[in-house]
Amino acid sequence: MSFTFSDALAPMNGSATRNIFKLLGRPEIISFAGGMPARDCLPVKEIAQCCAEIFADPAEAIRCLQYGATEGVPELREEIIKLAGDVGITGLGHENVQILSGGSQGLDLLLKAFVNPGDIVLVEDPTFLGFLSTVRSYSARALGVRTGDGGFDLEDLEAKIKKYRPKLIYAITTFSNPTGRTHSAANRKAQAELASKYKLILIEDDPYGRLRYEGTPVPALKSFDQTGQVVYVSSFSKTISPGIRAGFALGHEDIIRKLNIGKQGTDLHSSNLTMMAVARYLQKGYFYPHIEKSIPVYRGRKNAMMEALGRYMPGEFRFTNPEGGLFIWGEADAKIDTQELFSEAMARNAAYIQGSVFFANGMGANTLRLNFSNESPERIDAGIRVLGDLFKETIAARY
Template identity: 45%
Template sequence: MKYTFSDRMKDLSANAIREIFKLISQPDIISFAGGLPSTQALPLEQVKEIADAVLSSDKAVRILQYGATEGYKPFLEAGLKYIERAGIYNQNLENILAISGGQQAIDLMCKALLNKGDKVLVEEPTYLAVLHILKTYEACPIGVKSEDDGIDLEDLEKKIMEHKPKMLYLVPTFSNPTGKTITVEKRKKIAEICQKHRLVLLEDDPYCELRYEGERVPSIKSFDKDGWVVYTISFSKTISPGLRTALAVGDKEIIRKMTLGKQATDVHTSLLSQAIVNEYLRRGYMDPQLEKSTAIYKEKKDCMLEKMDEYFPPCVKYTRPEGGLFIWVVLPKYMDARKLFLQAVEKKVAFVDGSSFYPKGDIFNTLRLNFSNATLEQIDTGIKRLAEVIKNNIKEPKN
């Protein structure tokens, strides 16, 4: 090899989804692989109007200057109001940090808390980028079992005792990849467990506003009495991922360390993006936008589930999420989703095989489907093709 790279990059392979994007970039492929918002749902007109207003105002040159690492104050204040929707009150400017996308919260938390070899508990399966980030910090992810309503609390306490982890990472609402949501009762218990074991939880909540049915549940952070939960909410799925804007909220000591880490990473989040999201929130554009986007996503989600019910063989099980962007599919144990993926791409349909979402990458009979970015017609055709691939892999029982 021409260059000598750092040890921390040694085991880092390209993120599975980025690799898949290369394979499925042909225009005639129906992709259920990504997690992109639908282009129909992006609020182009409002963002154009706001960007124009911001850049025409007397604050324009300030917006084009360097800013504070902590964030743009009007945006942070709007953010403190916004998180009340998740049941988080009584926070102030010391408790909040503007970040460049929710993914940065994971990175900055790892940077602030972890030494080489430290253990981090994750629900199994988990968001694959967290596994990727943990590798760059040479930390060790430990999987905790998952039930229909999210993380298994008995296994969580067992793993805490056994591994003495530094951090717990959860996506409690419409999880990526499973679409599962943790119940209110469990959320309260998770906050208690974190307090009892002095364990820091990163609650990653990018999907909570994308609810299509059922009742809203308060965040785990809303039950946190003693500062063990850091909450992050992104505007990627509700406004636009291209704005790279999100918030991290937590105890001021942790937020301070994250701020120092961020200073070294990217100085600050784009002031223009913060100013746009600030105006977006203050002008009251969020609720009408959510009404529009959730109607689009609900139709797509219902369509995908209906087609799966119609075409998939009964040996295949899947989640029925009340929101978010993903459906999680469990195939019979003997099937290998990596093999199915190659067959599916030949039939011009794609998904993400589930092994990338497991800390050890050792479960092969699962896959993730995204419903937000295909048309209803593509969903019908794509699910039909995928069903065919699955059926071709069914082993007939031997008599």
């Protein structure tokens, strides 16, 4: 059969990561490819209790099973306003909060609200693959800005703003996917000022910021926003559960109203069961202790991966050493093509994501992303040893 799909979606074949996920079900594969929370860090008992309480109360049960408001249940918006204070975002009212079916929906709705076909969107190089795909689905174009340890190269950012007149800027400010890097406070402030000066929308995407294992927290970029140009998007996917699909956007009320209109056409409103269960989870005080319990698990896995990288990887590789989040980024000063080597890595039962998929222009053949959250320290050691051997053999054969 041949179908005539839209110009925007016809050339898209699904993201590399989601395609790889299908191959990863085999237990013998040690996977550093995903971005899933650890099994042990999913709060099964607490979420079950919150759901049971909702259905034990007849009025709550009906409210849960009926249609609801697009902006989301008020008790969850209330809790989110309190959480926002932790990252320095204050002065919010309910009109500044939109509940989302995962942070991805916020990215989609913001693009739906602001970009037209052919518009330019500035992103970090490298950036979140899901965002690049969504930009393409709106026939807009993502353009990479040089990014290092402390955030954007501000000269490159301003030069590209002037040259390309982008509609918006997208920044993953804390423990980025894919690099694990964090933007400094000064870099965030400068970005907020540039967004204000050039009247650009800046999306601050922050699903990982609460998973800090070491170092000092940095205030949200949104906290430096004086003019309402910054929209903060976050998610409970990495702190509670990705399967329940709960996220939120915080921003100027005019922007939130537009997201609300966009959401009406997408899913009308997020699942009441999810929103009400998450609100209860927060009200009952389960959130912070659960994160406190998860952090040592992730810290242990990150340290296991850093140690294994030091032990087994060839000297040509450099890796980030993130203070939190779920990813480590590797870059080789050698002609290593991580896409080409992927099938051999899989044949040896180890998986990663080739770094090139995270670049707006497909560069980065010598880079890779490693996720450490969903494998035990023992399997991390074994898997990195496999990859180290593969890369060493490849370098030895070529030089």
